[in-house]
Amino acid sequence: MTTDNNQPAGFDTDDLNQEQEMHQTEVNMQNTVVTETTTITDSDKQSSQKSGSAKSQISMQMRVPNSGGILALGILSIAMLCCCGPFLGPILAIIALIMAGTATRTYKASPESFTSTSFGNVNAGKVCAIIGLALCGFMLIFFIISLVTDSSSMNFSDMEDLYEGFWDAMNY
Amino acid sequence: MFDWLREHMIPCPFKVITGHDCPGCGMQRAIIELLDGNIWLSIQFYPALITLVIMFVTLALHLKFHWKHGALVLKIMFIFNAIIIAVFYILKTFNIFTL
Numbered sequence: 001m002t003t004d005n006n007q008p009a010g011f012d013t014d015d016l017n018q019e020q021e022m023h024q025t026e027v028n029m030q031n032t033v034v035t036e037t038t039t040i041t042d043s044d045k046q047s048s049q050k051s052g053s054a055k056s057q058i059s060m061q062m063r064v065p066n067s068g069g070i071l072a073l074g075i076l077s078i079a080m081l082c083c084c085g086p087f088l089g090p091i092l093a094i095i096a097l098i099m100a101g102t103a104t105r106t107y108k109a110s111p112e113s114f115t116s117t118s119f120g121n122v123n124a125g126k127v128c129a130i131i132g133l134a135l136c137g138f139m140l141i142f143f144i145i146s147l148v149t150d151s152s153s154m155n156f157s158d159m160e161d162l163y164e165g166f167w168d169a170m171n172y
Numbered sequence: 173m174f175d176w177l178r179e180h181m182i183p184c185p186f187k188v189i190t191g192h193d194c195p196g197c198g199m200q201r202a203i204i205e206l207l208d209g210n211i212w213l214s215i216q217f218y219p220a221l222i223t224l225v226i227m228f229v230t231l232a233l234h235l236k237f238h239w240k241h242g243a244l245v246l247k248i249m250f251i252f253n254a255i256i257i258a259v260f261y262i263l264k265t266f267n268i269f270t271l
Binding site for chain 1: 186189190191192194195196224227228231234235238239240242243244246247250251253254257258
């Protein structure tokens with residue numbers, strides 16, 4: 001821009017100079033716009049990296065689908081063992097195990113796009129479902145045994161009767 | 173109200189069919205005694221009730237607030253509860269020991 005003013009003005013060169021000036025200003029404007037956009041994207045990247053490292057990348061990553069539901073089902077399997085006998089617990093545990101299988105597959109497909117805490121939920125739910133399923137299995141076996149055999153012959157309170165008989169014999 | 177609850181409890185289908193206690197038998201009595209304020213009686217009826225309540229409160233809070241180590245804590249509490257329930261069920265069924 002300043003070099004054009006220092007050049008000697010010949011004939012019909014003013015228009016050319018003006019055209020050149022116009023062209024150069026346009027180019028300069030475009031350059032400034034491009035540099036501005038590049039600086040904006042750089043700052044965005046830096047800020048996102050900072051926030052991701054500071055908040056353990058929660059803002060960038062998703063939770064594994066159904067992670068909370070898997071944990072809740074796995075823990076509820078033992079509550080169903082307590083409330084309704086060994087009939088509803090295995091159903092909840094098997095549902096939790098199937099959902100955990102699909103969730104681990106989706107997590108293994110792209111581990112970077114999910115949070116590690118939600119995958120911990122999935123793992124904990126799987127462990128709880130396996131324990132609940134084992135306990136319900138034992139209870140089902142016990143239930144079937146006590147149905148097949150006569151329940152009066154399998155009386156576990158024999159010891160109490162024995163003690164009572166003992167005290168009766170002692171005239172208490 | 174608690175006396176009415178004590179007279180109107182839901183019968184256990186497992187106990188009706190088999191004649192033996194299920195792993196959750198005693199929980200209703202324990203809940204009623206806990207609501208009435210008799211903590212030691214509720215522990216005698218069902219020792220795992222208080223730990224189960226703590227576990228479910230922790231589960232609800234973890235699902236709400238997404239704690240970092242919540243899953244590990246819940247896993248440990250679940251194993252602890254399972255051990256308590258299994259041990260006291262075996263003791264109760266075979267009349268080895270009652271609180």
